[in-house]
Amino acid sequence: MFTLLLSNIAKHIHLSKEEESFFISLLQLKKLKRKQFLFKEGDIHKYCTFVTSGCLRSYSIDKNGFEHIMQFAPANWWIADMYSFVAQKPGNLNIDAIFDSEIITIQRTDIEKLYQAVPKFERYFRVLAENSLISHQNRLMDNLGLSAKERYDNFCRSYPTLIQTLPQKQVAAYIGVTPEFLSKMLNMPITKQAG
Amino acid sequence: MFTLLLSNIAKHIHLSKEEESFFISLLQLKKLKRKQFLFKEGDIHKYCTFVTSGCLRSYSIDKNGFEHIMQFAPANWWIADMYSFVAQKPGNLNIDAIFDSEIITIQRTDIEKLYQAVPKFERYFRVLAENSLISHQNRLMDNLGLSAKERYDNFCRSYPTLIQTLPQKQVAAYIGVTPEFLSKMLNMPITKQAG
């Protein structure tokens, strides 16, 4: 039930049995159906979420009504609107389920308790934040320096499993092109593709 | 000498006198002249850097030879190639000084010692990484959803002081346009400017 999360944590810090059960006592299990929201723009984020099955996404909607996907969270990933979660102010992101999903949530106030009781978790979440930062930096560089085709190829390499199940539209909203253009790009004769 | 850094830290965690002096014992002071490199693409990042005066930048160079700026670090900011620093593998970023600068560095191995001796620092760097993550996420959303003019205006709002001293070319390399286009945009008749 919590094994996926516990083994994820075990990669970074070692917990005693007592620490582990204290941690588990703070967790809640939830299920989300496809398209069900976890969090909407304007809400204040009270939960940090770990995905055990299915897939969530976080995205914002720009002034022209276009969705831009910040993150996909398949199994074994955390997802949150960090800004709202940290600042406890209304967020700019929406989070919903792309497929039926099972998640574990932990409340912000409980995370603070956890930091007090088991300071090792500061390290765990520091490492997580650092890794997330690195991947966002990479993505930013991709957006600044690569063509749409190259960003698409990168995406396929980064998410080889996801790419097979995701609607094309979602991929477009992640790599930063319109669905129409992505379709044209994929059906372009090979001779015309940018390399 | 270390007061700027210590007061930055004091915003997040409280250090005893002993902890403070242990921390200080791990620091090195350095000076960088304008255009001097701290780190080059392909190096393995051994230092974390805090800027006390002047301004550094981190950037990558894409396959067409264009610079893309990841971060500006004026006084009171940290800067590093996180990927290289964390993974201890050759990095993709360059870091150099835009103006003559004074910096404080701390070695990676010493940071690990620091975490052992004063675990509170896990919290400090966790909070830093989280905040950095948030600002990178915002920037990513700006790049996906806003026009060049809007990104420029955002930049001016975010860095009101820097914008007055930075060469236009550097700003262009940050917001993701060519220097030529930025120049045209700024000299465009007001009636034609995008909102």
Added chain:
DNA sequence: CGTCTATTTGAATGTACTCAAAAGCGGTGG
């Protein structure tokens, strides 16, 4: 003062977008 770099300006070009419409696909209910 001369050199090097940054900025400006212009014309031609390209990548990706817009709008519109058709075609495909999946689920649901009769």
Added chain:
DNA sequence: CCACCGCTTTTGAGTACATTCAAATAGACG
């Protein structure tokens, strides 16, 4: 089992924002 509905994907023609390349001008630094 088929028909229908909604949503995704495809396709096309026209357009726009930003780039490329080239050259002139301005500014900064030694």
